[in-house]
Amino acid sequence: xxxxxxxxxxxxxxxxxxxxxxxxxxxxxxxxxxxxxxxxxxxxxxxxxxxxxxxxxxxxxxxxxxxxxxxxxxxxxxxxxxxxxxxxxxxxxxxxxxxxxxxxxxxxxxxxxxxxxxxxxxxxxxxxxxxxxxxxxxxxxxxxxxxxxxxxxxxxxxxxxxxxxxxxxxxxxxxxxxxxxxxxxxxxxxxxxxxxxxxxxxxxxxxxxxxxxxxxxxxxxxxxxxxxxxxxxxxxxxxxxxxxxxxxxxxxxxxxxxxxxxxxxxxxxxxxx
Amino acid sequence: xxxxxxxxxxxxxxxxxxxxxxxxxxxxxxxxxxxxxxxxxxxxxxxxxxxxxxxxxxxxxxxxxxxxxxxxxxxxxxxxxxxxxxxxxxxxxxxxxxxxxxxxxxxxxxxxxxxxxxxxxxxxxxxxxxxxxxxxxxxxxxxxxxxxxxxxxxxxxxxxxxxxxxxxxxxxxxxxxxxxxxxxxxxxxxxxxxxxxxxxxxxxxxxxxxxxxxxxxx
Numbered sequence: 198x199x200x201x202x203x204x205x206x207x208x209x210x211x212x213x214x215x216x217x218x219x220x221x222x223x224x225x226x227x228x229x230x231x232x233x234x235x236x237x238x239x240x241x242x243x244x245x246x247x248x249x250x251x252x253x254x255x256x257x258x259x260x261x262x263x264x265x266x267x268x269x270x271x272x273x274x275x276x277x278x279x280x281x282x283x284x285x286x287x288x289x290x291x292x293x294x295x296x297x298x299x300x301x302x303x304x305x306x307x308x309x310x311x312x313x314x315x316x317x318x319x320x321x322x323x324x325x326x327x328x329x330x331x332x333x334x335x336x337x338x339x340x341x342x343x344x345x346x347x348x349x350x351x352x353x354x355x356x357x358x359x360x361x362x363x364x365x366x367x368x369x370x371x372x373x374x375x376x377x378x379x380x381x382x383x384x385x386x387x388x389x390x391x392x393x394x395x396x397x398x399x400x401x402x403x404x405x406x407x408x409x410x411x412x413x414x415x416x417x418x419x420x421x422x423x424x425x426x427x428x429x430x431x432x433x434x435x436x437x438x439x440x441x442x443x444x445x446x447x448x449x450x451x452x453x454x455x456x457x458x459x460x461x462x463x464x465x466x467x468x469x470x
Numbered sequence: 471x472x473x474x475x476x477x478x479x480x481x482x483x484x485x486x487x488x489x490x491x492x493x494x495x496x497x498x499x500x501x502x503x504x505x506x507x508x509x510x511x512x513x514x515x516x517x518x519x520x521x522x523x524x525x526x527x528x529x530x531x532x533x534x535x536x537x538x539x540x541x542x543x544x545x546x547x548x549x550x551x552x553x554x555x556x557x558x559x560x561x562x563x564x565x566x567x568x569x570x571x572x573x574x575x576x577x578x579x580x581x582x583x584x585x586x587x588x589x590x591x592x593x594x595x596x597x598x599x600x601x602x603x604x605x606x607x608x609x610x611x612x613x614x615x616x617x618x619x620x621x622x623x624x625x626x627x628x629x630x631x632x633x634x635x636x637x638x639x640x641x642x643x644x645x646x647x648x649x650x651x652x653x654x655x656x657x658x659x660x661x662x663x664x665x666x667x668x669x670x671x672x673x674x675x676x677x678x679x680x681x682x683x684x685x686x687x688x
Contacts, residue, residue, distance in 0.1 A: 286650035293653065313653040354650030371557075371637040372647060378547070378635070385550050 228426050230274070230435050233298055238277045241267045242297035244285040246377040248400040249456040250303040254466045262456040263301040266320060266423075269448060270299075273439055284374040286354030289314055292426055299425045299436075303394060305356045306422035315429065316422035317436040320444070324415020325360055326395035328402055330383045331410060339364050339392065339416060348388040350379030356419055357392040376401070384408050394419060396457065404467060478654045479661050482644075489644030490665055496561050496640060497627045497669075503566035504626065505619075508573025513603070515578045526574060533571035539632050541568060546636040561633035569626045576618050580611030613684055620677040624670045631666070641665055 233239055243251045243263060251261040259280050271278035283291055288300045292314055303323065306316035329336045336342055339360070342349060347368035351358040352375050361370045371388060373379045380401050382388035386408075391398070395413050402411035423440075425432050443449050455461065479486070514526035533541070546560040555563065584607045592602035612619075634643035645662040649655050 284646075286646055289653045290649060290655035293655065309651075310653075353646060358650070372643070372650075373637055374635055374646075381547055385547065387550065387554065 239271045243302045265452040305419040314424045319420035321421040323394045323419040325417040326398040327412040328391040350382040350388040350391045352376040489641040492640040500565035504569035507570025511574030512577035557638045580615035
C-alpha cells in the first residue's frame, strides 16, 4: 500500500506545483493595449470553418471577414498579427489561459460568456438558421425537427449548440468539433439538420444543394463581438472606438461586400466539383 | 487572477459518470473484439499458409502505420457514406481493428517464444496440430505476454478518448461539452485525467494480481 500512497503524494505535489505556476503566470500577465504594443504581436484566436468569417483557402491561408478585422486592429496598434486556430469550444479556455489576446470567431456576446470574458460592441448582427436534409421537407421552424429518432448536429459550444440543447426535447443533439463535421452528418444522412448561424447555413447549403436546403429566417438575434480576458476596461474602450471608426470608414463596407455580397473569394476556397 | 472553482465538478457529476460508463463500455467491447482479432491475426501469422501470413502482414502494417484518429474519421465519415454505422459501432470497430493489429504482434511473439520442442513433443504424443496450439503452446504464451497485452489494453482505454470527435458521449466528449458551457478548463480536465488514471491503474493492478496468482500456481 505504501507504493500507492507514494503515488498519490506525487500526484498531489504535481497538482499543487501546477496550480502555483498557473496563479503566478495569471498574475504576471498584463493584457492591456500597451502590453500588446510592447509585445509587438497581436495573437488572435479563431476557429476556422465558419464561412465566411474565418476559413482556410487553397493556399492554406486563413481568410475571411473576421480575419480582415483582426488585421485592421493589428495595423491600428502598429503590431504584427498572429492567428491561432482552435476548436470553437476551446477559444474561451485559451483566452483564460492567456494563450491569445482576443477572440475573433463570430462569437455571440451572450450573458453566460460575459460572466467569464469581456466583449466589445457588436461588429455584426447574425442569427441562427437551419441547414436541413432534403429527406425531411417543409421544415419552417426548429420545433418542426423535435421528433424522436431525429438527430440535430451542432458545433460544440456555439450558440447553435445552446439553442438546440434548449429547444430539442425529443430529438438527439450531437455535438462536433466545428460546424463542418456537423454539416457532414447531414450530407451523409445521419442527421436531419444543423443549427448554426445564417451566413454559414447559406454557404454550406450553396455547396451542397443536392442533399440540403436552408432555412434562413433567423429565429434568434446574435450580436457578434470580440472577446477579451476579463478586467481590461481600457482595451474594451479602445476596441469599441476602433470598431466605430472601422464601421464608418470604407474598409468595413468593402470587406462586407467582398465576403457576403460579391463573394469573389468563392473559387479560391471551395473545390470546383 | 483566475479563481478555481471545483464545485462545477459536483454539478456535472452525473454527466461525467455517464461518460465514464460509456468509456468503459467502448473499452471493454474493443478489448474483447481486439483480442479476438489479435488472436486470429497471430494464428494467421504463424500459419503454414502463405496467403494467411500475407493477409495478416498487410493488416498489421496498414493499421500500425496510419494514425488512429484518421482511422476513426475514415470509418465514420468516409465509410459512413456507404455504410451507416452508429458512432458507437464505428468506435468499437475502429478501436478493435487498431488494437487487434498490435495484439497480433504481441501474441505472435508469445507463440514464437515457446520452444519448438513443445510442439514436436505434443504431436509425437498423438495430439493434432490444433490441440498442440490451443492446449500446450497458447496457454504458456499468454502467461508470458500478459504484461505487454495489458499495456495494450491500457493504451486502448486512453485512445478511446479520440472517438469524441465523432460525437460519442464518452468521457472526453462529456468533458469538452462541460468546458464549453462552464469554461472551467482546469478543473474539468484535471478531473477527467483522474478518471482515466483510476481506470487504467485499476486495470494494471488487477492484472498484476492475476500474474502473481499465476506465478504462485506454477
